[in-house]
Amino acid sequence: MNWDRVREKLEILADAAKYDVSCSSSGSKRSNKTKGIGNTTASGICHTYTEDGRCVSLLKILLTNYCIYDCLYCVSRRSNDIKRAAFTVQEVVDLTIHFYRRNYIEGLFLSSGIFKNADFTMERLVRVARKLRTEHNFNGYIHIKTIPGCTDDLMRDAAQYADRVSVNIEMPTESSLRKFAPEKNHNDIVRPMGFLSEQISAVSNERKLSPALPAFAPAGQSTQMVVGASPENDFDIMRVADSLYRKFSLKRVYYSGYVPISRDNRLPQIGTPVPLIRENRLYQADWLMRFYHFSIDEIIDPSRPNLDLDIDPKLAWALRNPHAFPIDVNTAAYEQILRVPGVGVSSALKIVKARKFRRLGWDELKRFGISFNKAKHFIVCDRMDTFPRDVDPIVLRHTLAGQSKYAINDVQQLPLFA
């Protein structure tokens, strides 16, 4: 192997793939029955974390960053003057296997710029997956990014070998897609999602009856939206996400804060900070919908179309609904406890389990690992009387926003050499 060349290609094609946020390796249970190499674990494993704090679970690369499209928001766009490279199918297979054997990764996340046309590119992605599964007896995780516009047959092949397939919606709305990626077609993105979701649920129903049937994208499909490049507000974005979850039963919608990479004046300019807090709030809101029994209109509505950046969306909901509190942890229903700011899913479960044995007081709650300073304002328990709490929403908002990890610390703002 020409190591220098491979190293250079890997750097170019990993760099080009890094804006895809998903690195999840969870949700699949592929066992190593063949006594070959690899398996997947339901919870996934992050083998390392980048210096920006994101999980590195998979070898996430593009097959090539040559691309016939010129999407404004994308580093690999045709008109961008960057170094180009392409891996051969065998090179990707070798890298995956050798990294996997050293326990660097859980598997492969393969995506690609589009060379020639959708089918030509997709066919190569499928070939990598097929080779790994059939020739190398590889049972690790494979995530394939579907190329918009490829045929259903190729998509079906991909899902047969991969654990997860995804199509990136990229722009939250059709009008933004038209503006930023005029050569791409909204329908080419949405149609495959519909196709995959039908197939996934059909195959999973069949497999309930005959488990020996081959799996079909057992970890489901996901998608990604770029946030902050186009003018959509949080309400627009969440409405799209909500409908994707409901219509196509997506496992995940990823929100990717736009990292400025283009001098085009239709986009935020280079040097504009990445909207990290906004991205974080969107994920929090997403979690509220998926794990906390919140409906979208409880979190956001057209009258206040953006999430509060200073406080998290659950706290924001609680402050808008002071009549729903305080909640008695010793008697309230699980769903109500879930709504207490500072109490997560696992703490809520602990509370409902533990209170069957004894009444819970402040000491127990503190030890359960809830965010006590936040939660104390919204709950009562045995020794309530002795505990002062703020009940005025405005005062409370001010107090709690000051405790946020995003709160600007006055001390840090002082110039170093005043």
Next chain:
Amino acid sequence: MTVLLRYDGTFDGFLSCIFEVYDRKLANFSIVRMQHYHPSLLCEAIDIGTDPTKAARVWSGLHKHLSRTKCHEIYKSFLSELPQIEQVLSDFIRHAFASKGKIENDIGHPAVLAVSQIAHKVHREKHRMEAFVRFQRTKDGLYFASIIPDFNVLPLIVSHFRDRYADQDWLIFDRKRKYGAQYDCKSRKVSEVLIDLADEAQGEFLPAHLVHDEEIEYQKLWKGYFHSVNIGSRKNQKLHVRHVPTRYWRYLTEKREW
């Protein structure tokens, strides 16, 4: 007077002590590993031999009172090797045996909470070892990794690696406790190895003359990959260190200085 039960530090030894506690109807007792024992005038010390039959009786008794998951948590917390672990576990076990129903969700009880928290800590390190172990391929084709975990997690990670790397020979060695687990892909068996590593294999990374010709190249490819996937404008060192605590950096090929 408090009775001190001394044992050999094995899990079976510990369970044998629990057996004696009930057999001798001891109310005031304390269980201590041989190597942690300090003579005291106020205590009477007894040596408890490890007896697999007695241990098995306690173990199956526990399964009548607790779920399998909870029993496994007892084992996991034992592997923490914390100085107070015998105390915590015997409090827990006595609470379990004394109660009619299953007490494992009674986390308002201090011992129940402690066991679940310690087991959680051990589990977290087990998970981290599954993530952070980095194999190096040696000249003779063995995939070798050496670790120094805070807790004795090697017994917990063996099955994960056996299932995953079924077609390669590997060895994971705990340098702190001086034992390892070695997998032989022909017989598909894992065996315990008690060896002294050669001086030159004492570090995290093996010297160049011991590793396979391609090994260093793959390490460099991985390090290059790690740096390429980073997004500079999102740098967040605090988050990075929270996920990858600095004490684990020494295992990581991507952090290796060349």
